[in-house]
Amino acid sequence: MTAIETTGLTKTYGELTAVDDLDLTIEDGEVFGFLGPNGAGKSTTINMLLDFARPTAGSATVLGYDAQNEADEISPRVGVLPEGFDIYPRLSGRRHIEFAIETKDAANDPDAILERVGLSADDAVRPAGDYSKGMRQRLATGMALIGDPDLLIMDEPSSGLDPHGIREMQELVRSEAERGTTVFFSSHILEHVEAVCDRVGVLNEGTLVAVDTIDGLRESIGGGATMELTLATAADGHLETARGVTGITDVAASGHTLECSIVDPAAKATLVTALDGAGATIQDMQIDDVSLESLFTTLTNGETDADGQSTDDAGTPVAATTEGDR
Amino acid sequence: MTSHIPTVARKEFEDAGRSKLLWALITLLVGIVVIGYTAIWYTADDATASEVLGFLGFPLQTIVPIAALIAGYMAVVGERRSGSIKLLLGLPPNRTDVVFGKLLGRMAVVGTAVVLAFLVALVLGAAFFGSVPVADWLAFAAITLLFGVTFAGLAVGVSAGTSTRGKSMALVVGLYMIFVALWELLTAGPYYLLYDEGPPVEAETWYLVLEQFNPMSAYTTLSSNAIEGEVFPFTFQYGLEDFEASQMTPAERYAGDAPFYLEDWFGVIVLLFWLVIPVAIGYYRFTKTDL
Numbered sequence: 001m002t003a004i005e006t007t008g009l010t011k012t013y014g015e016l017t018a019v020d021d022l023d024l025t026i027e028d029g030e031v032f033g034f035l036g037p038n039g040a041g042k043s044t045t046i047n048m049l050l051d052f053a054r055p056t057a058g059s060a061t062v063l064g065y066d067a068q069n070e071a072d073e074i075s076p077r078v079g080v081l082p083e084g085f086d087i088y089p090r091l092s093g094r095r096h097i098e099f100a101i102e103t104k105d106a107a108n109d110p111d112a113i114l115e116r117v118g119l120s121a122d123d124a125v126r127p128a129g130d131y132s133k134g135m136r137q138r139l140a141t142g143m144a145l146i147g148d149p150d151l152l153i154m155d156e157p158s159s160g161l162d163p164h165g166i167r168e169m170q171e172l173v174r175s176e177a178e179r180g181t182t183v184f185f186s187s188h189i190l191e192h193v194e195a196v197c198d199r200v201g202v203l204n205e206g207t208l209v210a211v212d213t214i215d216g217l218r219e220s221i222g223g224g225a226t227m228e229l230t231l232a233t234a235a236d237g238h239l240e241t242a243r244g245v246t247g248i249t250d251v252a253a254s255g256h257t258l259e260c261s262i263v264d265p266a267a268k269a270t271l272v273t274a275l276d277g278a279g280a281t282i283q284d285m286q287i288d289d290v291s292l293e294s295l296f297t298t299l300t301n302g303e304t305d306a307d308g309q310s311t312d313d314a315g316t317p318v319a320a321t322t323e324g325d326r
Numbered sequence: 327m328t329s330h331i332p333t334v335a336r337k338e339f340e341d342a343g344r345s346k347l348l349w350a351l352i353t354l355l356v357g358i359v360v361i362g363y364t365a366i367w368y369t370a371d372d373a374t375a376s377e378v379l380g381f382l383g384f385p386l387q388t389i390v391p392i393a394a395l396i397a398g399y400m401a402v403v404g405e406r407r408s409g410s411i412k413l414l415l416g417l418p419p420n421r422t423d424v425v426f427g428k429l430l431g432r433m434a435v436v437g438t439a440v441v442l443a444f445l446v447a448l449v450l451g452a453a454f455f456g457s458v459p460v461a462d463w464l465a466f467a468a469i470t471l472l473f474g475v476t477f478a479g480l481a482v483g484v485s486a487g488t489s490t491r492g493k494s495m496a497l498v499v500g501l502y503m504i505f506v507a508l509w510e511l512l513t514a515g516p517y518y519l520l521y522d523e524g525p526p527v528e529a530e531t532w533y534l535v536l537e538q539f540n541p542m543s544a545y546t547t548l549s550s551n552a553i554e555g556e557v558f559p560f561t562f563q564y565g566l567e568d569f570e571a572s573q574m575t576p577a578e579r580y581a582g583d584a585p586f587y588l589e590d591w592f593g594v595i596v597l598l599f600w601l602v603i604p605v606a607i608g609y610y611r612f613t614k615t616d617l
Contacts, residue, residue, distance in 0.1 A: 047616075050412075050415070052415065052616070052617040053617065054614075054616060072418075072420055075416070075417065075418045080412075080416030081416075082409075082412035082413065082416050084409045084412065085409045085412040085413045086408040086409040086410040086413070088337075088341055088410055090341055091337070091341055091344070095337075099333070099337050099417075102333050103419055104417065143417070144416070
């Protein structure tokens with residue numbers, strides 16, 4: 001069964017195309033990271049899954065139900081952490097949780113939920129208007145967990161959280177996934193996604209530019225690493241040796257330096273052994289892994305421009321500063 | 327699917343109960359009753375509780391709608407702007423539950439304020455003027471309650487149909503101005519242009535129907551029937567219409583037996599009209615919109 005499926009999903013705002021002909025399938029039980037810079041159309045997509053916004057064209061199903069026509073079937077079965085939400089400032093944190101329990105007709109213990117998302121008993125009785133951004137995020141996460149949803153849809157769940165909170169969020173995603181919950185969450189920060197995701201989809205300017213596992217992505221863009229070796233003698237003489245090692249795609253020599261592009265991690269050690277066997281003396285060695293960050297940049301053309309800004313403009317201050325372009 | 331309207335309404339009422347708004351409204355309404363009763367008790371010697379009740383009609387017809395509009399105009403659009411509506415709609419309640427839950431919640435808030443004001447009036451009437459005009463009191467309270475929830479509903483309807491706080495406020499203020507200050511210009515003005523004279527006492531039927539549909543005069547007409555004495559409508563007069571005529575109800579101005587829609591009781595329908603139509607339009611627009 002598929003948890004989420006979009007077919008030709010498109011949303012335009014006047015001239016601006018926020019989401020462009022999106023075909024995406026998320027299988028039951030997987031943890032899917034929805035990546036992309038701010039304004040890529042992630043929130044617009046999620047808003048259409050939740051029936052907050054209506055598609056211009058195409059359709060989406062969530063848990064097999066049409067996101068627009070059968071939204072009432074979907075909402076009791078999913079947990080939602082929306083983007084750009086706010087809490088009810090006058091109501092206590094506990095009342096928020098109780099309200100969610102009432103609407104979901106669930107049997108959860110409010111205190112257990114509050115504890116799970118890291119809100120203390122003291123916090124729980126305070127009006128939520130006094131909460132920090134991170135605490136609001138925790139509260140909304142708690143509301144999303146109520147009723148043991150089959151699917152968690154979280155839009156930028158790490159926004160407003162400190163590194164500790166982000167780790168806790170990742171723990172939570174993992175434990176929900178172990179219970180069999182499908183998790184679909186968006187982020188503009190790759191590191192937050194790679195640690196917990198089975199697969200990721202990268203969205204850029206409303207278009208899906210890649211869907212794969214993190215490792216798969218790395219391979220698909222010829223990623224891997226570059227290895228730079230400084231030899232005691234001219235590197236020219238060892239070109240053939242290096243080329244003969246499997247897992248090395250490209251070798252260049254200049255002076256004493258031998259530069260190799262590596263796709264198979266195991267090739268690094270093999271190369272060193274091979275060079276040594278061929279009588280070369282390695283004086284220094286440097287390895288540059290293709291970082292996930294540069295991978296991400298490659299996929300999104302290094303652009304985190306403001307196109308489609310309106311779709312994501314309720315993004316959090318944290319998100320904005322991390323992104324560094326607003 | 328089970329309806330989440332009561333759950334949303336309850337949360338709404340509880341939320342409002344913690345706001346200064348509800349308490350300001352109650353203080354205002356109760357304050358007017360207390361000041362009014364005390365003032366009359368000081369100045370008039372032989373007033374009866376029932377007559378004094380009639381005095382309330384004048385301040386209530388201005389304060390109740392303003393209070394109700396304030397209580398309602400942010401109901402839906404406020405949550406839309408803050409984003410809390412996403413938290414709410416992410417849960418099982420759908421847009422229908424939100425609009426009608428909020429409608430009930432806000433009507434309950436306004437209703438609470440009106441009922442408290444009337445309870446105080448009942449007690450003060452008994453204490454100062456020595457009688458308890460139960461029938462008048464009940465009828466007048468019920469009419470005022472309807473008047474209040476009508477305006478609360480109108481405001482919630484507007485708040486559901488608009489996308490920004492500013493638009494909602496502008497619409498609500500504009501409607502209130504039309505009811506109170508511009509009605510004569512908008513009805514007697516065209517009449518003047520059509521017939522070269524302001525509407526006389528026995529004006530054309532269409533004009534009387536329009537008069538009938540002003541919620542302010544619907545309230546005063548109904549109230550005048552419920553209590554001793556008369557509650558005069560507080561609306562701006564431009565002299566387009568004969569002053570004498572403006573103080574009469576459409577039923578009184580109609581030559582012969584008035585059709586049912588010009589009779590005094592029809593004011594109830596008029597008030598319900600101003601409740602239902604804005605809610606229907608606002609609801610329709612809200613279900614179609616992107617959040």
